[in-house]
Amino acid sequence: MQSPKKGILLVNLGSPKSTSVKDVKEYLDEFLMDEKVIDYRWIFRALLVKGIILNIRPKKSAEAYKTVWTPEGSPLIVITEKIQQKLQDRVSIPVEIGMRYAEPSIQTGLQKLVDKGVNEVILFPLYPQYAMSTTETVIEKAEEVRAKYFPHLTIDYVPPFYQEEKYIECLSNSIEKNLPKDFDMLLFSYHGVPERHLYKTDKSKTCKIDDTHCIHSNNALHNTLCYRHQCYKTTELVRKKLGLPEEKVMVTFQSRLGKDKWIEPYTDETLENLPKKGIKKLAVVCPAFVSDCLETLEEIAVEGKEEFLEAGGASFTYLPCLNDDDEWVEVLRTYSENQVQNIAK
Numbered sequence: 212m213q214s215p216k217k218g219i220l221l222v223n224l225g226s227p228k229s230t231s232v233k234d235v236k237e238y239l240d241e242f243l244m245d246e247k248v249i250d251y252r253w254i255f256r257a258l259l260v261k262g263i264i265l266n267i268r269p270k271k272s273a274e275a276y277k278t279v280w281t282p283e284g285s286p287l288i289v290i291t292e293k294i295q296q297k298l299q300d301r302v303s304i305p306v307e308i309g310m311r312y313a314e315p316s317i318q319t320g321l322q323k324l325v326d327k328g329v330n331e332v333i334l335f336p337l338y339p340q341y342a343m344s345t346t347e348t349v350i351e352k353a354e355e356v357r358a359k360y361f362p363h364l365t366i367d368y369v370p371p372f373y374q375e376e377k378y379i380e381c382l383s384n385s386i387e388k389n390l391p392k393d394f395d396m397l398l399f400s401y402h403g404v405p406e407r408h409l410y411k412t413d414k415s416k417t418c419k420i421d422d423t424h425c426i427h428s429n430n431a432l433h434n435t436l437c438y439r440h441q442c443y444k445t446t447e448l449v450r451k452k453l454g455l456p457e458e459k460v461m462v463t464f465q466s467r468l469g470k471d472k473w474i475e476p477y478t479d480e481t482l483e484n485l486p487k488k489g490i491k492k493l494a495v496v497c498p499a500f501v502s503d504c505l506e507t508l509e510e511i512a513v514e515g516k517e518e519f520l521e522a523g524g525a526s527f528t529y530l531p532c533l534n535d536d537d538e539w540v541e542v543l544r545t546y547s548e549n550q551v552q553n554i555a556k
């Protein structure tokens with residue numbers, strides 16, 4: 212038998228190769244044809260994605276990507292690489308990255324680890340909260356790649372860390388560092404998902420009761436797979452850690468696509484309505500994302516700010532994601548270490 216050699220694979224969502232319409236189209240094709248993202252039967256998904264979305268969206272998305280692109284590439288990839296380097300400096304085993312969509316893919320990342328002699332992988336999906344369109348599709352893809360190309364590899368998955376003590380502490384510290392002294396509300400804007408996705412993964416069959424059930428549920432079967440529950444849980448733990456009153460904190464969901472009902476309240480509608488309710492000084496944080504990306508830098512920090520100020524808001528502060536913050540990298544090291552002892556340098 213081979214002696215075990217461990218390695219870490221950090222997995223994030225992925226970005227297009229470049230901001231060209233062709234590359235954005237190729238990326239969106241792979242992303243939106245994933246049945247865990249658009250969960251229609253293949254024929255209906257293909258009609259919607261290839262027949263409609265890919266004829267309209269790539270041009271608009273490419274323009275949006277151009278506004279956030281850095282000389283080194285997509286912010287999401289560049290930041291994930293920085294996290295990789297910093298984590299590699301702290302552990303004695305190889306660390307690689309893999310993206311669910313586009314390159315460097317999960318297959319590329321696993322191959323790099325295998326080339327370094329790794330036969331036991333700790334795969335870390337960089338999503339604090341579980342969703343069918345994030346954690347679940349990453350695991351499914353990694354298992355597919357493992358079975359096809361690396362049948363002798365063992366993969367351990369780091370579970371969603373939405374309520375883990377060290378993560379909550381780190382997120383709270385980062386918010387505290389960037390939060391202005393004077394603000395009326397701290398808005399937690401999470402990436403949305405179609406409401407139907409919650410029902411699909413809910414083994415307890417209780418999500419359907421209503422939103423408040425999801426938020427306050429103590430049912431472990433429900434809570435481990437309910438994205439809505441986990442977003443509210445992260446928020447509540449951070450709110451308490453920061454000592455903020457309930458009325459100064461709100462949860463919303465951003466980035467919806469298509470005509471289906473997504474989980475509410477929607478970020479864009481809320482940004483328009485808050486000034487009318489006397490909320491003039493707003494701070495916004497996006498904890499579904501560990502690294503800044505198109506959805507935070509363009510949709511929230513630029514578009515969201517504009518919407519809020521045009522609706523009568525006075526100030527809008529976007530609080531950055533954890534990115535390659537040292538305390539966050541240390542949290543990643545600790546959680547990876549929980550899967551395997553003695554990896555610290």
Ligand SMILES: C=CC1=C(C)c2cc3[nH]c(cc4nc(cc5[nH]c(cc1n2)c(C)c5CCC(=O)O)C(CCC(=O)O)=C4C)c(C)c3C=C
Pocket residue numbers: 224225226227239247248249268272285287338342344345402403404405466468499500503504505506
């Ligand atoms: C953080 C968790 C994410 C969930 C949940 C999620 C669900 C989800 N997303 C789409 C559609 C799009 N998302 C897009 C970008 C995007 N999404 C996430 C994360 C989650 N998505 C990230 C980190 C990014 C940014 C990627 C980057 O390169 O910076 C896009 C592409 C951009 C655009 O055209 O607007 C789409 C489309 C669906 C349909 C969905 C749930 C079903």
Ligand SMILES: [Fe+2]
Pocket residue numbers: 402466
């Ligand atoms: Fe998304």
Ligand SMILES: [Fe+2]
Pocket residue numbers: 409413417418419424425426433437438439440
């Ligand atoms: Fe739920």
